Amino acid sequence: MRANTKIALLAGLISAALLPAVYAAPSGGASMQAATYVSPMEETARASWREAMAQIATPSEGCFQATYPSVIWHQTACHELQPRVAPTPRFRLFGGAAETAGNGNDYTLQSTSLIKQAVGTFPSVTGVTSETGVGVAAYGGGGILGPNEYSLQINSSFNDTTSACRGHSGCTVWQQFVYAPDYEVQGSAAVFMQYWLINYGGTRCPTGFGSDGAGDCYKNSAATTAPDVPATQLGNVKLSGGVTAGGKDTVVFTNGTTAYSSSGADSVLYLAQVWKVGEFNVVGNAGGSEAQFNSGSHITVKLAVTNGSTTAPSCVANSGSTGESNNLNLGSCTTAGGSNPSIQFTESN
Structure with a gap:
């Protein structure tokens, strides 16, 4: 439409x-x-x-907010984010229990055509009364830990290369669209994108990128401020990531009747040229941490895309890219075609 x-x-x-x-x-x-x-x-x-x-679309790069019922984006202040901790992609370390979701053990949507936008939602959330972010030993116990510390992530795969790699052999790009409570300021959340050059190699990253010490380079986009949403209210939120070749990439977080967005140039990683795989879930808040939900939690996860096709995508197990995880067991995954092809799966404990 x-x-x-x-x-x-x-x-x-x-x-x-x-x-x-x-x-x-x-x-x-x-x-x-x-x-x-x-x-x-x-x-x-x-x-x-x-x-x-x-x-x-937002009218330009930067940070914007809209409040129901208006459909007009109003520019707000952006703030620069220094990664509070350096998340490590899951292929470096495998630390979570085998049955937990995330840390590689996750479903991904795989498209045969380029993804222009991905939208993640939780159509059903039942039995969730509490959530706590905890450290994972294999990742050094890092992350933003404590009650209601989690993140929502839409992630690309880390198997594709673009000119952002500047010809470095074996280098691939990885982009995350993130909502993270207390990421930098206690009591408020950040909505931003994180960019990675995996296996960039050498001792010097491109200007503006930091090094994880293992040959990878990363940086955050500018961020917009959003409220901390308790994990008990996941059914009210939506996270989307969009890319435009030659234009801007945008992350949008909506909570109830307010929407928050941050955008930056697609030329940081040129994701629009290669994006065919998407992962969405609620996981730990950075640093390879785990989001631990109370026993009896049941969450339905949906990721829908705009990719110029009406064909149902593939849902592939054990193919996630983020190092963060949760303590929920993955159920079955279904796919659907139509104007917004999608995958949907359950996770519970």
Whole structure:
């Protein structure tokens, strides 16, 4: 569906939703819960708005925010992020338990055509009452640890090379679209992209990149600030990553009725030239850490793409790229075609 058609439909939904069907509490001792009741029509309008904001391009590079029901991005301040810890791709170390998701043991969506956008959601979240980020011994116990410390990541594979490697033999590119609570400032989250040149080699990384000491180079994009969202509310969030050859790459995080985005030039890694594999999950917050959910947690994970095709993609096991993990056991994975081909799988403990 074309973007202008989506906006028109969204405007209609919002207009209908803002009628008195958004029920006010009756007078005379009604509960606060009744006062904040959201009608089914209103929730449909909000869901359509979240979908639209994942699709609507920001007017330029930088950081932006939009608030329902507006579909206009408003520029906000960006801040530079120095990686608080250096996440290590999973092929360096295998530290998590074999059954846990992440650290390589994850499903990925594999497309036969180039991915222009990937959108990650959690269609069902049940039984989640707590989550704690913990260190993994094989990664030195690093990461941002404690209650509600996790990250949402959409990751490319690390098997492709572009001119960003500057001819270094064996070098590949890897890009992450990230939402991370408390990444730099306690009490607020960062929405950003992290760029990697894997096996760049040598002792000197390109200007602006740091070295992990193992031949890899990495840096963060500018970040936009978003609120810390408790892990119990994963069903309310959406993360998307988009790329444009010769243009900009953008990460968008939506939570309820607010959207946050950060964008930068695709020429950092030229991901738009090679992106055919996507991974999405909730995992530890940097440093190879693990997101540990309470027993009885059940999460459905969905990754949908725009790739110029209506053919169902492949869902491939044991092919994730991030070093972070969670303590959930992977269930079965299904695929679907259509305007936004997707994979969907469950994970629980």
